[in-house]
Amino acid sequence: MVSESQQQLYKKLNIIVKELPWYVEEYFDHKRRKLSAASLLNYCHDFKIFFNWIVSEQLYNGSIKEIPLEFLESLTVQQVEGFLQALTYEMKNKEITVNRKLSALKSLFNYLQNIAETRDLKPYLQRNVMAKIEFNELKESMETIANKMEGKILLGDEYEKFRRFIASDYGELVKENKKLSNFHKLNLERDTAIVSLILGSGLRLSEVVNLDLDDIDFSKFSARVIRKGNKEQYVYFSKIAMDDLQEYLKIRAVRYEVDKSNKALFVAAAMGPKGKSRRLTARSIEKLIEKYAVAFGKPSLSVHKLRHSFATRYHSEINDVPKLRRQLGHSSIQTTMIYTHIRNDDLRSAVDKMDIPKD
Structure with a gap:
């Protein structure tokens, strides 16, 4: 469909x-x-x-x-x-x-x-x-590309800090600005769920935009997506992402006044007195990530960088390139291999040991 x-x-x-x-x-x-x-x-x-x-x-x-x-x-x-x-x-x-x-x-x-x-x-x-x-x-090696990427993605405890920032800290930051504060209160569950889902699955922007309510399997922690080449695939996501999704779904229908015929997972509020809620666009998601990234102090963050952040974390914890390739929907394993060059602590440790004096 x-x-x-x-x-x-x-x-x-x-x-x-x-x-x-x-x-x-x-x-x-x-x-x-x-x-x-x-x-x-x-x-x-x-x-x-x-x-x-x-x-x-x-x-x-x-x-x-x-x-x-x-x-x-x-x-x-x-x-x-x-x-x-x-x-x-x-x-x-x-x-x-x-x-x-x-x-x-x-x-x-x-x-x-x-x-x-x-x-x-x-x-x-x-x-x-x-x-x-x-x-x-291309002149840049995988290591060079990975090193450039490393400073622009979330690493370590930054994953949870960024998620919490959207869920609550940003609201404190803008509480004196009534317009920004009200807009954040309206959308904080939705925005938190979007970021949490990308950080917990590595989904592409287009895949997030196209998600419908029926695409989420709450029993298996997975989402049905149409990947590049029109290939259908079920992609797993984290428990935290599931929790944030469920919090958003509690308020989705009432707060956004969603018509029952609207099956889009992520929606935007109606515009104008006769407007209807509608599927959130790719550009809207890009803009909301940009807004939070700047306020968080990491302006280089983007939707794609959140996907890179997930992939980096997945590799560091699971260390299974074929599984990561499937999760990300890469057609070539060479594309996935770039994440093996980010935060290579074993290599750094080996180099550091070269400076240790021998007895």
């Missing part, structure tokens, strides 16, 4: 796709079963940037919708490298972002060469220039 937020993403996708060449829409029809709505929309934006660049550089005279397959077949390696340089130096994209956009283009061109067929069973493209383009070699 497609959630309300996914339906909105598909609507946006369908609007943008109409601006792109016909074969891109065909590509998306092929990928709908394999990629989430969010991933498809990101691909769509990447393709639009690429085709707009082609027209802006006057490599093709016409609208982006009219760019034919024959033009793609005639693209040179130098022209594609020029686009990648524009992404880096003109559009100020980081190397990892350039790699992601290149990956999207490689996927499209691979479809056109190796999957799509004409009526006489010939591939759409005989020549695939993207197959000749290499990804940027």
